Amino acid sequence: MKLFISDGGRRIEAEANQGETVLDVLQRARIEIRATCGGAGKCRRCQVLVRDDEGLSYRLACLVPAKDGMEVVVERAGAMDVVQSGTAGAFPPDGNVTGYGISVDIGTTTVVAYLHDLATGERLATVGRANPQIAFGSDVISRITASIDGKLDLMTDIIQDALREMKAKLCAIAEVPQDQVVRVTIAGNTVMQHIAVGLAPDTIGFNPFTPLSLFGDEHEIQGLGSCYFARCIASYVGGDITAGMLACGIDEGGTRLFMDLGTNGEMALAANGRIKCCATAAGPVFEGANIHFGMPASPGAISKVAFADGKLQVKVVGDVSPIGICGTGIVDAVATMVRLGVVDETGLLLDADDLDEPIASLVGCEDDGNVFYLTEDHSLYVTQADVRCMQLAKAAVCAGIYTMMDAAGIRVEDIDKLDIAGGFGAYLNLESAAAIGLFPKELLPCASSVGNTSGEGATAMLVSGAARDREAEIAQKCDYLELSTSVEFNKFYVDMMGFEVS
Structure with a gap:
């Protein structure tokens, strides 16, 4: 059977097999569509416009059985904000290669x-x-x-x-x-x-x-x-x-912490001549997934949230009307909730009756649960479940840091520099990250966002043989810590779950 797919001005005829969903057909046709839950029907990101014998309506591609003659329209949001630059060490080119x-x-x-x-x-x-x-x-x-x-x-x-x-x-x-x-x-x-x-x-x-x-x-x-x-x-x-x-020069001396916070939370700690490495199951919350109004850093995404001059202020990617919130925005939002006392140390979102104005007006009830409103028309908000998702993610990251420190035999005050890499890290408000406990607040003075260090390191290895040799040396110094079986990590994870409220 055939489906007729409209995608950004293109019209494609795609073959479908019995028992397949529309998402299966789109994947095989190499049509880009967000399905952040992998087709489990949970993220609701794969919505398409479908016309068939049931009529014309928006449906989830992962849940709609493909039918012969079905018309499918894939609607495109604005382009994602892709971090293209970063910080790299100085590796002069070999100069002996042309091309x-x-x-x-x-x-x-x-x-x-x-x-x-x-x-x-x-x-x-x-x-x-x-x-x-x-x-x-x-x-x-x-x-x-x-x-x-x-x-x-x-x-x-x-x-x-x-x-x-x-x-x-x-x-x-x-x-x-x-x-x-x-x-x-x-x-x-x-x-x-x-x-x-x-x-x-x-x-x-x-x-x-x-x-x-x-x-x-x-x-x-x-x-x-x-x-x-x-x-x-x-x-x-x-x-x-x-x-x-390699790009950040983690092996150049001192006690250095490197974190790449994106879809996965990988980190490394250089101390005493070795490099401890680990990866935390932070989940895709930093990319805006698993959040009620979550979305990538595309036009319409709230990317910054702050409370100033007696009101909530937001910044939106593309300077357009907000339609959702991305990873950096949700970190800012939760940090703002912590600072304002809208959530307690356990992460519980308080009732409006427990708060004073003007803070109380930012809290309401939607679908029988407390929410923190992000827009004046109350169309976008942070839910209790969103706060819990952020707690799980930030606790995993911070627990990973403490597990590496424990293995290296050092304390927070021993760390000289914290480099935060990745697309999420490039736009992350470091004060907000420290406020929610994404990393120990004592590291804020030595923390910096360094952008796409993966690309910069790849570039160094492209042009420099010395960089490729250095990459091999760094890898040899690394000791990997498997957190899934670590008793220490589990202890730190529980300890890091709460918020520090004033």
């Missing part, structure tokens, strides 16, 4: 690529886009599940197609012939790197969480040639973290 090179950061949510002159190291062009695998879920577990369900080849094809398209776009921008691109380096988390080369990430999803490869080697991709993939430390500390540590 051009491309460095790539494959994130779970976004992909960024850079074109460089290999002789001079000059950056000639940058492009960024959403990771087209978002149709298979927002986190690595969803991608592993999709692989187990037989969709590995499809996910590999669509990311390689995206990389070839980005190469063509980079070369067009810089007016460089594509055949003069002679080197490619790629950094991503361990699952993304597996999928990019066609290796099944299935074993990463189950204890003992063993990857098929830790990379640090070359893989052939049609249309790109031989690509160097950054070294991974473990199943959940990937090449993006190794590249990030």
Whole structure:
């Protein structure tokens, strides 16, 4: 049977098999659609306009059985805000290679690529886009599940197609012939790197969480040639973290903490000549998923929240009317609720009767539960469940920090520098992050946002042999801590769940 799909001005005829959902058909047709829950019917992000014998209505693609002759319209929101720049250490180019090179950061949510002159190291062009695998879920577990369900080849094809398209776009921008691109380096988390080369990430999803490869080697991709993939430390500390540590110079002395807060919460602590690494199951809340009005950092997303001059103030991506809230916005919102006393130390959202004006007017009841209103018309708000999601995420991250400190035998006051990387970290209000306990508040004076260090580290390895050697040295210094079996982590996790209220 056939479905007729309209997508951004394109009209596509797609074959459907008996028993498939509309989401299955869209995935196979390589049409980008957000399905952050992996098609479980929970996130409600895969809404499409459907016309069939039941009429015309909006429905969830993952729950609608495909029917012959069905018309499906995929409506596009504004472009996601993709972080393209970051902080990198100084690695001068080798200078003995002619031609051009491309460095790539494959994130779970976004992909960024850079074109460089290999002789001079000059950056000639940058492009960024959403990771087209978002149709298979927002986190690595969803991608592993999709692989187990037989969709590995499809996910590999669509990311390689995206990389070839980005190469063509980079070369067009810089007016460089594509055949003069002679080197490619790629950094991503361990699952993304597996999928990019066609290796099944299935074993990463189950204890003992063993990857098929830790990379640090070359893989052939049609249309790109031989690509160097950054070294991974473990199943959940990937090449993006190794590249990030390289870019930030984590091994340059002192006690340094590095955190990459995106869909996954990976971190590293350099102390006493070794580097402790771990990954926390923070969930996709930092990307706006699992939040009642959550959304990516696209136009219409509330990205900042503050209480000033007696009223709540919000900033919206694109300076348009708000339609939801992204990860940085929800951190700001919860921090504001903590500062105003709208939530207590346990995270309970208080009744309006327990608060004084003008704070009380920001609290109401929706669907039999207390909420914190973000807009004057009360159309957008933070729910009790949203606060609980943020508590779980921030507790996991902070507990990971304390577990690494415990393993390294150091205290918070011993840490000289905190670097926060990733798309989420680039726009994160550090004062808000400290207020909710995402990291110890004592680290606020030495904390900084460093942007897309994965891409910058990949760039360093693209142009510099010294950087590639340094990456290998960093990897050898790393000791991975498996938090899922850590008694210390579980103790810290419980301790970090609450808020510090005045």
